[in-house]
Amino acid sequence: MKRYLLTAIGIGITGAYLFPLYWMYATALKDDAEIVQYPPTLVPQRPFWNVGEVFFGRHMPSYLWNSLVVAVGVTALVIVLGTGCAYVLGRARGRWVDALLFFVLMMQVLPSSLVVTPLFVGFNLAGLLGTPRLAVILAQTAKALPFYVVICRASFAGVPRDLEEAALVDGHSRLAAFFHIAVPLARNGILVAAVLVFLQSFGEYVFARSMISDDGLQTATVGLSAFLGPNTSDWHGIMTYSAIYVTPILIIFVLLQRRIVAGLTAGAIK
Amino acid sequence: MQITLDGLQKHYGTYHALKSIDLAVPAGQFVALVGPSGCGKSTLLRTIAGLEAISAGTLRIAGEDVTRRPPRQRDVAMVFQSYALYPHMTVAENMGYALKLRRLNRTDIARRTQVAAATLGLEALLGRYPRELSGGQRQRVAMGRAIVRDPKVFLFDEPLSNLDAALRVHMRGELRDLHDRLAATSVYVTHDQIEAMTMADHVVVMRAGRIEQQGRPLDLYDRPASRFVAGFIGSPAMNILPGTVDPSGRAARLDGAEGPLLSLPMLLEPGRPVLLGLRPEHLRLSQEGGARFDGVVDHIESTGSTTFVKLKVASQAMVMTLARRLDVTLGDPMQIGFDPADLHIFDRESEASLVTQRDAPPRAGRA
Amino acid sequence: MKISGQTSRPGRIAVSALPDPTASTMRLSVFDTFRDGRGLDALLVLLTLVYLIVFGLAPILYTVLMSLQQVDMFTLGDFSRPFVGFANYVDVLTRPEAGMVARHTLVFVALSVACQLVLGFALALFFQQDFPGAGIMRGLFLAAWIMPGLVVGGIWRWMLAGDNGVVNSLLAVTHLHPTKIFWMSDPATSLYAVTIANIWLGIPFNMLLLSVGLAAIPKDLYEAAQLDGAGPVERFRSITLPMMRATLGALVSLSVIFTLQQFDLFAGMTQGGPSNSSNVAQFWSWQLSFQTYDIAGGSTIAVLMIAVVIGVATLYVRSTRHEQIG
Numbered sequence: 001m002k003r004y005l006l007t008a009i010g011i012g013i014t015g016a017y018l019f020p021l022y023w024m025y026a027t028a029l030k031d032d033a034e035i036v037q038y039p040p041t042l043v044p045q046r047p048f049w050n051v052g053e054v055f056f057g058r059h060m061p062s063y064l065w066n067s068l069v070v071a072v073g074v075t076a077l078v079i080v081l082g083t084g085c086a087y088v089l090g091r092a093r094g095r096w097v098d099a100l101l102f103f104v105l106m107m108q109v110l111p112s113s114l115v116v117t118p119l120f121v122g123f124n125l126a127g128l129l130g131t132p133r134l135a136v137i138l139a140q141t142a143k144a145l146p147f148y149v150v151i152c153r154a155s156f157a158g159v160p161r162d163l164e165e166a167a168l169v170d171g172h173s174r175l176a177a178f179f180h181i182a183v184p185l186a187r188n189g190i191l192v193a194a195v196l197v198f199l200q201s202f203g204e205y206v207f208a209r210s211m212i213s214d215d216g217l218q219t220a221t222v223g224l225s226a227f228l229g230p231n232t233s234d235w236h237g238i239m240t241y242s243a244i245y246v247t248p249i250l251i252i253f254v255l256l257q258r259r260i261v262a263g264l265t266a267g268a269i270k
Numbered sequence: 271m272q273i274t275l276d277g278l279q280k281h282y283g284t285y286h287a288l289k290s291i292d293l294a295v296p297a298g299q300f301v302a303l304v305g306p307s308g309c310g311k312s313t314l315l316r317t318i319a320g321l322e323a324i325s326a327g328t329l330r331i332a333g334e335d336v337t338r339r340p341p342r343q344r345d346v347a348m349v350f351q352s353y354a355l356y357p358h359m360t361v362a363e364n365m366g367y368a369l370k371l372r373r374l375n376r377t378d379i380a381r382r383t384q385v386a387a388a389t390l391g392l393e394a395l396l397g398r399y400p401r402e403l404s405g406g407q408r409q410r411v412a413m414g415r416a417i418v419r420d421p422k423v424f425l426f427d428e429p430l431s432n433l434d435a436a437l438r439v440h441m442r443g444e445l446r447d448l449h450d451r452l453a454a455t456s457v458y459v460t461h462d463q464i465e466a467m468t469m470a471d472h473v474v475v476m477r478a479g480r481i482e483q484q485g486r487p488l489d490l491y492d493r494p495a496s497r498f499v500a501g502f503i504g505s506p507a508m509n510i511l512p513g514t515v516d517p518s519g520r521a522a523r524l525d526g527a528e529g530p531l532l533s534l535p536m537l538l539e540p541g542r543p544v545l546l547g548l549r550p551e552h553l554r555l556s557q558e559g560g561a562r563f564d565g566v567v568d569h570i571e572s573t574g575s576t577t578f579v580k581l582k583v584a585s586q587a588m589v590m591t592l593a594r595r596l597d598v599t600l601g602d603p604m605q606i607g608f609d610p611a612d613l614h615i616f617d618r619e620s621e622a623s624l625v626t627q628r629d630a631p632p633r634a635g636r637a
Numbered sequence: 638m639k640i641s642g643q644t645s646r647p648g649r650i651a652v653s654a655l656p657d658p659t660a661s662t663m664r665l666s667v668f669d670t671f672r673d674g675r676g677l678d679a680l681l682v683l684l685t686l687v688y689l690i691v692f693g694l695a696p697i698l699y700t701v702l703m704s705l706q707q708v709d710m711f712t713l714g715d716f717s718r719p720f721v722g723f724a725n726y727v728d729v730l731t732r733p734e735a736g737m738v739a740r741h742t743l744v745f746v747a748l749s750v751a752c753q754l755v756l757g758f759a760l761a762l763f764f765q766q767d768f769p770g771a772g773i774m775r776g777l778f779l780a781a782w783i784m785p786g787l788v789v790g791g792i793w794r795w796m797l798a799g800d801n802g803v804v805n806s807l808l809a810v811t812h813l814h815p816t817k818i819f820w821m822s823d824p825a826t827s828l829y830a831v832t833i834a835n836i837w838l839g840i841p842f843n844m845l846l847l848s849v850g851l852a853a854i855p856k857d858l859y860e861a862a863q864l865d866g867a868g869p870v871e872r873f874r875s876i877t878l879p880m881m882r883a884t885l886g887a888l889v890s891l892s893v894i895f896t897l898q899q900f901d902l903f904a905g906m907t908q909g910g911p912s913n914s915s916n917v918a919q920f921w922s923w924q925l926s927f928q929t930y931d932i933a934g935g936s937t938i939a940v941l942m943i944a945v946v947i948g949v950a951t952l953y954v955r956s957t958r959h960e961q962i963g
Contacts, residue, residue: 006768013763014774020792020837021780023803027795039806081688084681092678100682102954107693109950113900113919114939117926118696118703124714142692149685162354165321168341169348169425170415171371174677184358196783203785205901210927221787221901228791228905235795242788253783257776264779265849 024246027239035235054240062216063223064245066133070219071202073137074144078197081141082148083190087182089149090156101153108146112139112206120210132212136219139207144197151196151263155189156182192263195256199249220245271332271422271455272297273318278327280313280479287313289479290327295457295472297332300449302458302470304502310479312427315459319425320344332422342371347416348425351432353408355400361411362387362396368419386418389448406437413445417452424449426458430465442469463503467491475499497545497621500614506550506578509588512618513546515539522546522615526584530563535610536625545621547614550578553590556607567602581606697943703936710930725937734913734921741828742897742917745835749899750892752836754885757843762877764844765851775848778841786838790905793834794821797906824914827907831915834902839895843888850884851877883956890953897946918942 015022027035029044054060089101119139120129128135159182167177183190205221212218224245227238253260273295280288288310295301303311316322318329320341329337336344347368355364365386366379374382387393390410400408409429416424429445430438446469449456460466466473467487474484475498483495494500500508513522515538521531522544532546556562565581565588572578572595579590581604590606598604615624704725706718729735764775781789796803799819808814820830854877862872900919903909909916909924916924918938926935 003768006766007770010764010768010770010774013760014777017778017837017840018780020789020796021784023796024788024792036801038801039810040801040803081684085685088678088681100686103694104685104689105954106947106950107689109894109898109946110693110697110943111898111900111919111946113898113923114942114946115693115696115700116923117932117935117939118699119692120926121703121708121713121932122696122699125716138692142689142696145685145689146693160352160354162350162352163356165319165341166348166350166354166356166415167367168321169319169346170368170419171342173340173342178677181356199783203787205785205787205904206923209904210923221785224787224791225904228787228794230908235798238791239795242791246784246788249783249785250780253780257773257779260783261776261779261845264845 021250024239024242027235028243030236032236050236050240051244054237055244058223058227058237058241059215060220060223060241060244063218063220066208066212066217067202067204067219067221069133070136070140070204070208071198073133074140074201074204075194075198077137077141078144078148079190079194082145083152083183084178086149086152087156087178087186090153090159091161104146104149107142108150110143112143115139115142116206116210119207123211129211132214133217135211136204136207139211140201140204144200147200148193148197151193152186152189155186155193155263158189159185188259189263192256192259195252196260196264199252202249272330273423273455273457274328274330274333275314275318276328276330278314278317278329279325280310280317280322281325287479288317288325291481293474293481293484295455297455298453299471300446300456300458300469301472301474302460302466303474303476304460304463304466305476305482306502307461308478309476311459311461311476314476315348315425315427315457318423318457319346319348344423345421346423346425347419347421348427349412349416349429351428353400353412353429353432355408355411355415357400359399360396361392361398361400361403361414364400364411365396365414365418368415382418383414386414389417389451390414405433406441409433409441413448417448417454422455424454424456426456428460429458431460431462438465445469464505467503473503475502493623493625494547494614495623497547497616497623500547500616500623504549506589506591508547508549508614509553510545510547510614510616511583511586511588513544515542515544517541524563524584524586526586530584532563532613533610534615535613536615538615538624543618544624545616545618547616548588548608548612550589550591552608552612553588554607555592555596556605562605562607565604565606567598567600567604569600570596570598572596579604700936700939700943703933704940706933708932708936713930713932721933725933729934729937734916737913738916738918738921741913741915742919745828745832745899745917746893746896748829748832749835749839749896750889752832753839753843753892754888756836757840758847760840760844761847761851765848775844778844780841781838782841786899786901787905789834789838790902793830793837793902794906797821797830797833821907822911824911827911827915831902831906834906835896835899838899838902839892842895843892846884846888846891847881850881854880886956887953890949890956893949894946894953897942897949 026042026044029047029049030041031046031048034041034045089097089104116139119135123129123135123138128138163185164174164177164181167181168174172180203221204219205225208219208222209225212222224238224241227234227241232238273293275291275293278288278291278293279286291314303314305311313322317324318331320336320339320343324337327337328335331344331346356367359367362380362383366383369379369382383396384393387396390413392407392410392414395403395407395411400411403411409432412429426445430441433441442465448454458466458470470487472484473487473490475482475490477498483490483499490499490503494503494508497510501510512525513532514525515522515534516531517540519534519537519540521533522538523531524546538544563583565583567579568582568587569580570577575593577592577594577596579592579596579598581588581590583606588606613625616622617624703718705720705722706712707721708718712718760778764771797805797820799805799817799822802820804820805814805817808818818826820826858876858880859872862876867875897919900923903915903917903920907915909920913921919942922935922938922942924935925931925938
């Protein structure tokens with residue numbers, strides 16, 4: 001009996017915590033008159049769905065496409081560059097491994113808003129700002145790569161070394177053993193890390209805001225920030241925009257929730 | 271296929287793991303590498319497999335220099351302590367993996383997997399995943415994965431140490447039987463001297479990166495070249511007590527006040543400090559003549575078939591095993607006898623045996 | 638294991654001889670080092686290392702360089718710029734808003750970290766209990782953590798809106814604060830508005846790590862303490878807290894780091910205003926560089942803050958090296 005009481009309290013706490021998400025969806029379903037009502041109605045009285053107008057009126061297809069380009073680019077680059085490093089760091093021991101890990105951690109903690117200044121000036125000199133989405137991909141990859149390496153490393157460290165050695169004796173080269181044995185067995189961690197990198201990059205703001213000037217190449221966050229101007233009052237539109245933008249992210253999260261929690265825990269602890 | 275190691279060295283940074291190992295394993299032999307943990311036996315096996323790079327020296331398999339070759343170019347099969355079965359593959363896929371990597375066609379792989387599975391009684395398990403198997407079954411699959419390849423050499427890295435005691439004893443016999451049927455060349459690493467003694471044609475005792483002694487199992491038992499081997503081979507371990515050669519040169523006295531006199535099978539310089547070794551099973555209760563000394567019963571244990579008697583002899587501890595029951599109480603005095611030919615004598619300083627050169631008389635019926 | 642002459646042995650396994658894979662006598666070539674030797678490790682590590690040096694380390698060094706140079710709209714595209722020594726540092730630190738921004742940063746970090754830790758710990762303890770659905774609910778909290786920061790900023794700005802925000806309405810209904818608070822536009826509350834949103838964002842991560850730490854405490858410790866007569870409060874004080882010390886230490890460092898990375902909430906809620914009343918260092922640095930094009934000033938603050946972040950991160954690494962938790 002006590003356990004069900006705890007469950008009830010738990011649902012209450014979780015519900016209260018996730019109330020902002022509910023409020024986003026609730027506001028997206030209210031019309032302008034209901035929005036300015038005070039005190040606000042907790043449940044939309046005249047549900048009103050306005051996806052099409054916001055979606056096209058606010059150029060969301062272009063914004064979302066650009067966000068997708070950035071997120072896919074970053075994720076692909078991070079997987080190619082980082083998986084091998086995570087593997088080596090999960091396997092090897094020694095002073096230089098510690099030093100490398102320290103370096104990776106230091107790169108992970110740097111705030112984007114601080115490194116964006118030199119990156120902007122440097123990219124400007126290198127002519128990269130002419131292809132601003134590529135510039136954002138390059139910058140965001142530097143931010144996401146350390147995170148990916150740290151999470152994946154724990155996963156590779158969990159693959160018994162014996163299995164790779166058995167593969168060497170069975171006839172694989174080390175490179176082949178990495179691809180055919182280590183990577184398939186660490187795929188859960190790789191998947192989680194890649195998904196998290198994808199979601200982070202899909203919601204990236206600082207780099208896109210600072211480096212992309214052409215509105216046609218802007219990402220969804222920057223589109224939202226334009227919507228969120230200082231004196232905005234179109235909360236219905238903003239919350240609809242947010243809901244359209246966030247719903248796919250939440251769906252991915254709910255689908256992979258269990259693995260994400262496990263992967264994060266392992267990566268953060270080891 | 272024979273394996274030849276010439277002056278093999280292995281360094282890990284400043285740590286010298288293998289110090290000039292010379293070893294020749296004739297084709298078809300079963301060789302056991304034994305020693306305490308950290309002695310280098312596993313490292314030696316892994317250098318043969320190619321999993322550890324060789325720092326200096328040469329390694330030949332079937333006459334070919336494979337010192338610098340990666341594992342896949344050595345044609346060796348290995349059974350790991352953890353079995354190292356690929357968790358994402360079925361038993362059949364595990365066993366056939368090496369063949370698949372050699373691009374054999376599917377029917378050949380299936381046929382050979384079948385044959386190997388039949389040999390080990392694994393036919394019913396071919397479709398299962400490793401996580402669905404018991405420890406003993408996994409062990410068999412690991413062996414199956416090795417034999418299906420028909421390799422030049424089999425390497426075993428403590429393959430039985432994760433099994434329970436009864437299964438381990440059973441698998442000892444089965445493994446040796448398999449070796450004979452395949453006419454294979456096997457190198458077997460274990461820390462368990464009984465495994466080495468019961469399975470191997472040739473036992474290599476290692477210590478601190480060197481080969482301490484090698485030879486046929488019973489030769490090591492009968493004529494240990496050093497105090498280390500004497501203490502390592504045989505169970506319970508040999509009693510090794512400090513003593514001093516007495517003025518006659520024909521006997522030695524156990525150190526400690528008024529220690530008993532033990533007659534020596536040879537002449538040694540008087541006053542020389544030595545270590546005297548007597549195996550527990552070579553001691554007996556004695557009234558009649560021959561070499562003997564006095565002790566006091568300190569502790570007694572019986573398994574029913576064997577009685578272990580702990581004795582105090584001149585304030586030093588000794589163990590005696592008897593193949594019968596004994597009705598004594600603690601503190602009882604006891605006369606212990608032994609055959610002088612069974613006495614091992616080691617130099618106190620170098621710990622090398624002083625009697626190994628002597629030809630031991632043939633002893634019948636000793637196991 | 639050759640077959641000739643021994644085929645008559647009983648029980649012999651008939652397996653055909655294999656093509657000899659060692660037929661070619663190979664030495665390790667350069668190519669093979671990468672396939673089989675240490676070269677593979679080096680290659681795989683270098684991919685990441687080189688990338689992070691070019692796009693991570695080099696920018697930091699470049700910021701340091703720019704903080705010592707005169708960088709403005711005119712010299713932005715030049716490779717060499719005039720050096721000005723520490724003039725930028727003197728300039729930035731003597732600006733009237735510098736002290737205010739530093740104070741805000743401190744308040745923002747201290748308040749965020751403390752509240753995230755306390756609330757995260759309370760939630761971790763609650764969901765540590767054994768009841769149906771505890772694991773799933775704990776996982777759902779992470780939904781907040783995964784959301785784009787800017788969206789979270791937008792939602793909270795709407796919830797904290799002065800005229801018709803749901804938070805004000807809630808405060809009125811519960812009689813906690815009957816009059817409307819203009820969270821974002823009142824300089825007295827704007828920093829706290831962002832802090833509240835940031836606490837909300839940081840709770841799941843704190844809760845997750847603390848849950849892991851709690852799960853690692855052996856249950857028999859509590860049973861032993863119970864037999865010794867310790868009540869729930871005493872058990873928490875004498876077992877939970879000491880056993881969680883390593884986790885708590887690591888978590889505080891990580892929370893400080895994450896809080897210093899927070900940018901999107903400021904962009905989404907207050908833009909650092911009104912009149913810098915909610916501005917913090919990491920946002921100010923960006924504003925200087927990208928809104929007033931004072932790149933030297935932005936770089937100077939970036940250098941100072943990067944030094945702080947790296948200092949905290951070093952503490953974190955040090956603490957986790959001894960304790961295997963973090």
